[in-house]
């Protein structure tokens with residue numbers, strides 16, 4: 001569906017060097033700290049910025065060669081893009097109707113009603129949550145095959161986030177050939193939504209893993225100085241000094257549970273895993 005191979009983008013103090021793949025039928029999460037390169041990657045995929053190297057394929061075609069009809073198959077949410085603040089939902093519906101052949105007016109109207117978005121208020125009067133919902137509705141209502149979503153849940157409360165996640169699940173259930181690439185810094189969203197997750201830091205992909213494996217096989221071993229000397233390091237990915245000794249990230253939880261019954265083995269959250277991947281050695 002989407003393949004990024006050795007994408008390079010150079011800014012003054014930042015180098016992006018990124019490879020990743022979004023497979024058909026999959027929701028792929030993209031997570032990393034502020035300024036790690038998520039938006040830059042997504043903008044490059046959408047052809048919104050000039051790239052310095054690498055290859056991006058969407059629907060099997062180089063991104064430079066994709067045609068307007070291919071673009072119709074991509075739904076987008078970007079943080080710094082959107083409709084003019086003077087437009088209303090009614091205006092936006094008309095624009096979408098005229099832009100996308102496959103625009104599903106009924107689905108659009110159903111979502112607008114479900115989320116109680118006012119149809120004749122200007123966007124400038126919308127709250128952050130209302131704007132975020134509208135952006136996602138506009139991305140999914142033209143029946144695109146691929147959604148590229150940059151922080152679609154940013155600024156939303158828990159209830160609104162869950163509604164957005166449900167919207168994305170419904171979108172996927174409708175057609176098994178669809179895919180989503182979604183960035184978020186709220187890792188619980190990614191845990192419950194994504195099939196696999198890429199972690200990026202300082203422009204480099206530092207981990208790619210299926211979400212199930214992240215949650216079932218990865219763990220954090222908490223060991224004191226003495227225990228750290230006896231610990232078989234073969235499955236330790238990263239170690240970080242802590243007040244009690246060391247936090248050690250492993251992707252072989254079972255091995256340590258079976259062989260080191262005395263050490264504390266904690267199921268790591270995605271946030272803890274990212275932190276150890278970035279700060280550990």
Ligand SMILES: Nc1ncnc2c1ncn2[C@@H]1O[C@H](COP(=O)(O)OP(=O)(O)OP(=O)(O)O)[C@@H](O)[C@H]1O
Pocket residue numbers: 011012013014032033034035036037038039040041185
């Ligand atoms: N147009 C630009 N000119 C110069 N530097 C830029 C430009 N756009 C982004 N950068 C830099 O590239 C780096 C990556 O930024 P990017 O927006 O991709 O990060 P991000 O992971 O999306 O961060 P956030 O989670 O804060 O949105 C940052 O250091 C940023 O300052």
